[in-house]
Amino acid sequence: MAVGVDIGGSHITAALVDLENRSIIENTWRRERVNSKGAAEDIITAWAAVINEVTKEAAIDNMVIGIGMPGPFDYELGISKMLNQDKYDALFNLNVKELLAAKLNISPKNIQFINDAGCFLQGEGFSGAAREFKRAIGLTLGTGLGSATYDGHLAKDADRWCAPFKNSIAEDYISTRWFVKRYEEISGQTVKDVKALCELEEQDERVKGIFQEFAANLAAFLVPFVQEENPEVIVLGGNIANASPLFLPALILQLAAHHIHIPVRIAMLGESAAIIGAASVWFGETVNA
Numbered sequence: 001m002a003v004g005v006d007i008g009g010s011h012i013t014a015a016l017v018d019l020e021n022r023s024i025i026e027n028t029w030r031r032e033r034v035n036s037k038g039a040a041e042d043i044i045t046a047w048a049a050v051i052n053e054v055t056k057e058a059a060i061d062n063m064v065i066g067i068g069m070p071g072p073f074d075y076e077l078g079i080s081k082m083l084n085q086d087k088y089d090a091l092f093n094l095n096v097k098e099l100l101a102a103k104l105n106i107s108p109k110n111i112q113f114i115n116d117a118g119c120f121l122q123g124e125g126f127s128g129a130a131r132e133f134k135r136a137i138g139l140t141l142g143t144g145l146g147s148a149t150y151d152g153h154l155a156k157d158a159d160r161w162c163a164p165f166k167n168s169i170a171e172d173y174i175s176t177r178w179f180v181k182r183y184e185e186i187s188g189q190t191v192k193d194v195k196a197l198c199e200l201e202e203q204d205e206r207v208k209g210i211f212q213e214f215a216a217n218l219a220a221f222l223v224p225f226v227q228e229e230n231p232e233v234i235v236l237g238g239n240i241a242n243a244s245p246l247f248l249p250a251l252i253l254q255l256a257a258h259h260i261h262i263p264v265r266i267a268m269l270g271e272s273a274a275i276i277g278a279a280s281v282w283f284g285e286t287v288n289a
Helices: 040-055 098-104 116-127 176-188 194-199 206-229 239-246 248-257 272-282
Strands: 004-006 009-018 028-032 065-069 110-115 136-141 144-150 156-159 234-239 265-267
Touching: 004 040, 004 116, 004 272, 009 040, 009 272, 028 040, 028 110, 028 136, 040 098, 040 239, 065 116, 065 272, 098 110, 098 234, 110 116, 110 156, 110 272, 116 136, 116 144, 116 234, 116 272, 136 239, 176 194, 176 239, 194 206, 194 239, 206 239, 206 248, 234 239, 239 248
Parallel strands: 004 065, 065 110, 136 234, 234 265
Antiparallel strands: 004 009, 009 028, 136 144, 144 156
């Protein structure tokens, strides 16, 4: 077993993960708000409290912890490099691994960090939509555009949200704000998000056209990504992926036109992906007490 932890800008989520069954252990899930602008001691104490809560009934000797952490961060040494990111400034240049280990009364060797942007695909590769594949790329489609690569062992942030695209960057065309802006341009009306847009599909024929346009943008973004990384599967997650029936068939056709015939899978694990992904860095590893 391992504890999987997802550190967000304003919260910590953690759960105990059974690495053999590749699943979260029932009733161990915890999520708490954290003041990311607070003092270092307060942040570490808050994180430790949640991890202790997750493990309090597990009675496991030599507990190991995998943590999905936003960057910039020295993942090997456990030192935060975040500064002027509107979060965790107090941790800048501190050894988070050692501070947290001391607070939890465990060895620093029992804590590993992974980039949070890769955690979703790490989880899907270990236990979800990309489990039977050795190489994958993944996108989280939502407020922003997340991208990651997976080599069968470790997922990494591909950081393609800011790739030059059309007359701007990729995220301006592959995100919730593009849908909201495009619908307003076409209809003169505003919608809150992609879910609200989907609800208009039956009564407004233009919605289908917007999703077709999105599929074309997504394909144009994916083609060079696939050509560079040569994955066996593409995994799509995030809130926009919930609307996949409206754009996936067109996306597959567009990719096929560029001789790309690999499967496109919708992420299976939801919020659990990051937790399972973080914990999975301990799969097959042993730690000496």
